[in-house]
Amino acid sequence: xxxxxxxxxxxxxxxxxxxxxxTSYCPVAEVTDLFAxxxxxxxxxxxxxxxxxxxxxxxSVDYCSGCRVCNDVCPTGVRIxxxxxxxxxQMVAEHGIPLRNRLLGRNELLGKAGSxxxxxxxxxxxxPVSRVLAEKxxxxxxxxxxxxxxxxxxxxxxxxxTRHRRLRSDKxxxxxxxxxxxxxxxxxxxxxxxxxxxxxxEVLVPPQNCCGxxxxxxxxxxxxxxYHRGNVAxxxxxxxxxxxIVGTSTSCTLTLKEEAPELLDKEDPGSQALKQxxxxxxxxxxxxxxxxQLSTDFRPLSPDEERLVLPYHAPCQYRAHRIGKPxxxxxxxxxxxxxxxxxxxxxxxxxxxxxxxEKYPVAMDVGRELFxxxxxxxxxxxxxxxxxxxxxxxxxxxxxxxxxxIEFLAAAxxxxxxxxxxxxx
Amino acid sequence: MTQLIVIGAGLTGLxxxxxxxxxxxxxxxxxxxxxxxxxxxxxxxxxxxxPRDSRQPVRRPLESRDVLVAEQPGHPYARVSPEEMxxxxxxxxxxxxxxxxxxxxxxxxxxxxxxxxxVGAARPAFLAPEAQLAGELGRDEPxxxxxxxxxxxxxxxxxxxxxxxxxxxxxxxxxxxxLVTRERDRNHVQLAKLLDEPxxxxxxxxxLRGLVKPGERVGLPAIxxxxxxxxxxxxxxxxxxxxxxEIPTLPPSVPGIRLHTxxxxxxxxxxxxxxxxxxxxGFHGEDGRVLWVETETAARPLKHRAERxxxxxxxxxxxxxxxxxxGRIWEGIFHLPLTLPQERSRWFRPRFLDPAGQPxxxxxxxxNGNFQPVDPASGQPVFANLWAAGNTLAHADPIHExxxxxxxxxxxxxxxxxxxxxxxxxxx
Numbered sequence: 001x002x003x004x005x006x007x008x009x010x011x012x013x014x015x016x017x018x019x020x021x022x023t024s025y026c027p028v029a030e031v032t033d034l035f036a037x038x039x040x041x042x043x044x045x046x047x048x049x050x051x052x053x054x055x056x057x058x059x060s061v062d063y064c065s066g067c068r069v070c071n072d073v074c075p076t077g078v079r080i081x082x083x084x085x086x087x088x089x090q091m092v093a094e095h096g097i098p099l100r101n102r103l104l105g106r107n108e109l110l111g112k113a114g115s116x117x118x119x120x121x122x123x124x125x126x127x128p129v130s131r132v133l134a135e136k137x138x139x140x141x142x143x144x145x146x147x148x149x150x151x152x153x154x155x156x157x158x159x160x161x162t163r164h165r166r167l168r169s170d171k172x173x174x175x176x177x178x179x180x181x182x183x184x185x186x187x188x189x190x191x192x193x194x195x196x197x198x199x200x201x202e203v204l205v206p207p208q209n210c211c212g213x214x215x216x217x218x219x220x221x222x223x224x225x226x227y228h229r230g231n232v233a234x235x236x237x238x239x240x241x242x243x244x245i246v247g248t249s250t251s252c253t254l255t256l257k258e259e260a261p262e263l264l265d266k267e268d269p270g271s272q273a274l275k276q277x278x279x280x281x282x283x284x285x286x287x288x289x290x291x292x293q294l295s296t297d298f299r300p301l302s303p304d305e306e307r308l309v310l311p312y313h314a315p316c317q318y319r320a321h322r323i324g325k326p327x328x329x330x331x332x333x334x335x336x337x338x339x340x341x342x343x344x345x346x347x348x349x350x351x352x353x354x355x356x357x358e359k360y361p362v363a364m365d366v367g368r369e370l371f372x373x374x375x376x377x378x379x380x381x382x383x384x385x386x387x388x389x390x391x392x393x394x395x396x397x398x399x400x401x402x403x404x405x406i407e408f409l410a411a412a413x414x415x416x417x418x419x420x421x422x423x424x425x
Numbered sequence: 426m427t428q429l430i431v432i433g434a435g436l437t438g439l440x441x442x443x444x445x446x447x448x449x450x451x452x453x454x455x456x457x458x459x460x461x462x463x464x465x466x467x468x469x470x471x472x473x474x475x476p477r478d479s480r481q482p483v484r485r486p487l488e489s490r491d492v493l494v495a496e497q498p499g500h501p502y503a504r505v506s507p508e509e510m511x512x513x514x515x516x517x518x519x520x521x522x523x524x525x526x527x528x529x530x531x532x533x534x535x536x537x538x539x540x541x542x543x544v545g546a547a548r549p550a551f552l553a554p555e556a557q558l559a560g561e562l563g564r565d566e567p568x569x570x571x572x573x574x575x576x577x578x579x580x581x582x583x584x585x586x587x588x589x590x591x592x593x594x595x596x597x598x599x600x601x602x603x604l605v606t607r608e609r610d611r612n613h614v615q616l617a618k619l620l621d622e623p624x625x626x627x628x629x630x631x632x633l634r635g636l637v638k639p640g641e642r643v644g645l646p647a648i649x650x651x652x653x654x655x656x657x658x659x660x661x662x663x664x665x666x667x668x669x670x671e672i673p674t675l676p677p678s679v680p681g682i683r684l685h686t687x688x689x690x691x692x693x694x695x696x697x698x699x700x701x702x703x704x705x706x707g708f709h710g711e712d713g714r715v716l717w718v719e720t721e722t723a724a725r726p727l728k729h730r731a732e733r734x735x736x737x738x739x740x741x742x743x744x745x746x747x748x749x750x751x752g753r754i755w756e757g758i759f760h761l762p763l764t765l766p767q768e769r770s771r772w773f774r775p776r777f778l779d780p781a782g783q784p785x786x787x788x789x790x791x792x793n794g795n796f797q798p799v800d801p802a803s804g805q806p807v808f809a810n811l812w813a814a815g816n817t818l819a820h821a822d823p824i825h826e827x828x829x830x831x832x833x834x835x836x837x838x839x840x841x842x843x844x845x846x847x848x849x850x851x852x853x
Contacts, residue, residue: 021463024614024677033608040610072702075458075744258723275724322722324700343690 013083015076016043022070022080027345028063031365035063038070041087042080049087056094061087063359065350065366066217067316081320085216085263092219100139101218104352108210108227111149111183118149141360145349145396147184147388155186159193159205165425166193169202174238176256176278178249179210180388188388190423191410192248192281198413199288199295204243207234211255216263217351228260232270239277246281248406250317250386251351253280257321280318281406282326282386289330298412300336309379312405313342313370313394315387316350327386327405334412340377344370347385349393364397371397384408427453429844430718430729432705432758433737433745435460436830437815439688440513440837441735443520446695448845454697455720455729457704460685461743466548466673467647467680468540468557469517469528469834472502473549473827478780482549485535486831487511499820501832504794505839509848513835518552524687525655528552531561539563541644543579543674545570545587545595549827554680556649556658559642560670566642567594570672571633573602576616578675579646595644598636604628605648616648617679626650626657630664637667647671647679654683703727705758715808718758733844736761736798736813737837740789745817756790756817761798761807764788764819782825789819796840814840 016039023029023037035041036058045058061084070080103110114121124130131142140146152158155177159166173196181189193203208231212224235245235256247253256278261271279287288294302308314325325341332339347367348354354363374383375398383402385391391402403418410416415424429445431438434456445452472486475493483489487507494503502510521528530552531538537549539562547562560568568588572581581597588595605611606619620626637643649671650657662669673680689699703720710716715734719726736758738745748754752769765788766772772785790813793799797806798813814836816823823829842848 019464020612020677021459023612024463024682025459030615030618033610036610037612073459075461075463077457077704254723278724319702320723322702322704322720323727324698324703 012078013043013046016078017076018043019075021073021075022078025069025073025345027067027069027348027366027369028065028362032063032362034060034362036060038064038080038084042070042083043078045087046083049090056087056091058087059091062091063362064088065346065348065353065359065363067346067350068320069316069345072319082262085219088217088219089221089263090219092221097218097220098139100356101352102220103138104140104355105215105218105220105223107179107214111179114149115154115183118151122148122151135357139357140355141357143396144355144360144363145392146355147180147392150184150186152186155182155189156205158186158190162425167197167200167202169200171200172202172204172243173284174204174206174235174243174245174277176208176211176235176245176247176249176252177205178247178252178388180249185388187421187423188248188404188406191404191407191416192246194410194413194415194423195281195285195406196246198297198410198415199285199293204238206238209234211252212260213251213255214352216255216259217353221264224260225264228255228264228266228271231256232266232268232274235277236270236273239273243277244279244284245274245277246279246284248281248386248404249388250280250315250321251389253278254317254320259320280321280323280326280386282330283321283323285330285409286326289333294330295413296333298334299414301334301408301412301418302336307336307338309338309340309377309381310408311340311342311374311377311380311383313344313347313383313385313390315385315390316346317387327384331384331405331408334408337408340380342370342373344373346370347390347393347397349389351389354389354393363393367393367397370394374398374400427451427729427731429453429733429735429841430455430731431735431737432456432718433460433739433743433815434685434689434699434701435737435739435743435815436462436465436833437739437817437837438735438737439685439692440517440520440834441737441814441841442697442699443688443692443695444516444838444841445845446692446697448841448847450845452697453729453731454692454699455703455705455718456699456701457738457744458701461739462681462685463678464676465678465681465684465830466550467554467678467684468538468548468550468673469514469552469830470549470827471514471537471551471831473537474825477782477822477825482539482547483537486537486549486551487535493826497820499791501818501821501836502828504792504796505835509839509842510835513838514552514831516838517834520688520691521554521684524691526554526684526687528554529558541584541588541672543584543646543672545584547591551831554684556647556654556669556671557673557680558670559668560644560672562588562591562593564642566640566668567596568644569637569641570595570597570644571636572597572599572646573605574599575602576613576646578613579672584644584672600629600632600636604632612677613646613648613674613679614651614677614682617651617654620648620650620657621653623660626660627664630661633661633665637665642668642670644670644672647673651679651683708759710808713808714810715759733810733812734808735840735844736790736811736817737815738817740816741785743816746789754785759798759807759811761790761813762801764791764801780825782822786824787820787822789821790817791819795843796836812840812844
C-alpha cells in the first residue's frame, strides 16, 4: 500500500485564515450541498487526518472535482486541491477502489484495447444499450461524453507512416502526446507536429506511457507511481540532455511537472529533470515568441472577410500550471480571429469526474456557466479549449464543435485542415 | 513590452491599473490570489476616527485629513494634496458607476455616513454602494432588521438591540431560510447567487411584505443578489414598498466580492489582464532598475518583464509582508526597507484592543513624495522604476483610522500619476 504522506501540503495548512473565499468561488459547492466546500473538506477536515488518525473524517471530499479554483483564489496560498487529492487517496487506501474508478483510471489500457479494432470498439461502447448497461452495472453516466477510438490508427502509427516527410533539424523537441492523442485524437498530435516543424524544429516522439493522472485523481497512487516511474525512465534523459518536452494535453504536462512528483513525494533527480524539462506547448511557444523566434506567417482562418468568432475556455489545469493563458496570447496573434475569453470557472467534467453517474448532474450544473457564456457569443460556431475531456464536455454542453488551440495555429500556418481535422502536407 | 506590471489585485492594484490604462499605458496585474476586497464591507472608508483612539467618529474626513497630516507628516495621506485626494475618490466613483455598481456618499456633501455593522455598531464610511445607503443611522425611519433562521453569522436581535442602545429605533424578525434555499450549509455568497433567480426574490418579497409596518425601513444581511444585484434590490423595494438596505456580513463579504468582480470586469473590458494564482517569489535588478519579477509555477519560475513595476501587495494583513518566529519581518518581493520593529516583543502592545493600535499594523514601506520606496538612510529611491501604494505604505493604521479603502484608492491613483508625470508633487 502506498503510504500517504502529508509532506508538502502540510506546510501550507497553517496558512489558512478561514476566510472562506475558496468556498465562495467553488463551482461544485455552489450547485450541490453534497460537497461542503473546499475549506471544510480541505484545511478544516485535515486537522483530523493528521498524525496517523485512522479514519478520514469527511467522505464528501469525494465530491471535490479537483478543478483547483480554490488554490487559485486563496489569498494565502493553501494547496487545498492537493489536500483533497491526498484525502481521496487515504479513503481508497482504507476502503478500496470501486471497479468503475479503476476502469476510468485505466485510460491507457482502454485506449490500447480499443485500438485493436476501433470500429468494433466504438460500436460496442457507443450504443444506447451498452451505455445504459454501463450506467447500471458500472456507474458510468449514460449521457456523459465518452471519446471514440481513432479509426485511422494511433498517433505513433501516423508518425511512423509519415517518417520520410518529417523534418530533420539540429533543433529538436520531444513531444509528449498522452493517451487521448495517441488513441482517440491523433490529429491533435499532427497539428502539434505541423506547428513545431513550421518553426524549424524536429519532433521526437520517444516511447512513453500514461502520465498517471486518471489514477491519481481516483486515489490509486500505487498504480500511478508505476506509470510515473516508466516516464521518468524513458524521458528524463532527454530533459537532462537539454531537450524541451512539450505536450498538448494540459493535464498530462501538469502531471509530469508537478502532480506526480508532489502527490507521490518524488524528489529523485529523474523526476526533477522530467519536471524541469516539461512544457505546455503554448507555454513553450510563448517563450519562443518572446525571443522573436516564433513564425508569424499566418493567414486568416475564415475564407471571407468576416472575423471568426472564437470563444476560448482555458482549462482548469492551466490554473494549476500557474502560467496564465499562453494559448490565448498566441492565438491573439492570428489575424481575423475574434477571440472571446471565457471567465467560467470550470466546464464541469474535471477529468473523469463528470463520467461518474452520481456526479454527472453536478458536472452539468457546474458547466452551465460556460455553456451559457458560449451561447451568449453571437456568431460563434466553434469553440477552443486545450484539454481533451473539457472539449468533449464543451461539445456535449453546447452542441458546437470544439478544437484544441494548436489546431487553429496549425491551420493559420496553412498546414492543417480545421474542418477535416488532419495535417495538410 | 508591458509598460507597467501591478503586483496585487486589491483595491489599490485595480485603481492603479485603471489609472495607468486611462493614461495610455499597457498594463497587466499579477496577483497571488483574490484581493483583499473579498474581506471588505464594499464601502470606501476614508477616515473614520481621528485621533486613532477617539470614540467619536469623524464627521468630515477630508477636513480631518488636514489635521491628521499636520500631526503625522509621514502618513500616506500627507503624500497627496486635498485636491488629489478628492480627484482619486472621484475616479473611483466614476469607475464604480461604469462598472455598474454605483457608490454614493452622504446627502450632505463631504460628510461620513454612519452605517450599521453586522453586530449593530456604527460604522463610519465615506462612500457606500446604493444598497447600503438606506441604513444611514441618522435617518428617521425606524428599522426592521430581518435575519434568516439557520443563517450563520447574522443575528437580527443582536443588531437591533445594539442599535437601540445608540438611540436608533429598531426591531428584529426572523424569516425561514427555506425562502431562499432548502440546501444545507450555504454561505452568504452562495445565497446571494441563489437570489439572482427571480422566483426566489418573489418569495422573499412576499414574506417581507407580511412583516414590515408602515413607515419602517428594512435591513437584511447582504445577500441580495450577485450578478443581478441591482435588479434584485429594485424588485424587493417595489414589492415590499419600503426602503431596503443591506448590512455587510462577516467575510467572505458579498458587497466586497461584488465590487471586486465589477471592477475587474470593467478593467478587462479596457484591455487590462488580471492574472491570479501568480505568486511573485523573486526579481532581478540591475543598475538600480527592476528588470523582471519571477512568479512560481508548476515547474520553473516564470519571468515577467516590464518597464515599470508597482507594488500593491498590502501589508501584514494583505500578505505583502512576511515574518518569522524570531521577529524578523520583511517585504516579501523586493525586500524593501520597512519601518516595522524587527523585534517580536515590539510588534504588539500588551493589550489586544489597545486604543493606540498595534505597531505591527502601523509600519510599512517608506516612500518619497512620488511613491517610490526609499532607503531611509539616504532618502534615495531603492529602484528607479519601482513604485508602491496602498496598505504596503508606512505610517497608516487602517484598522484604527478606518482608512483602508481611502488609502488604497487615493495612493493607487496618485502613485501612477506620479509615475507618468501627471502631477504636481505634494509639498508636505
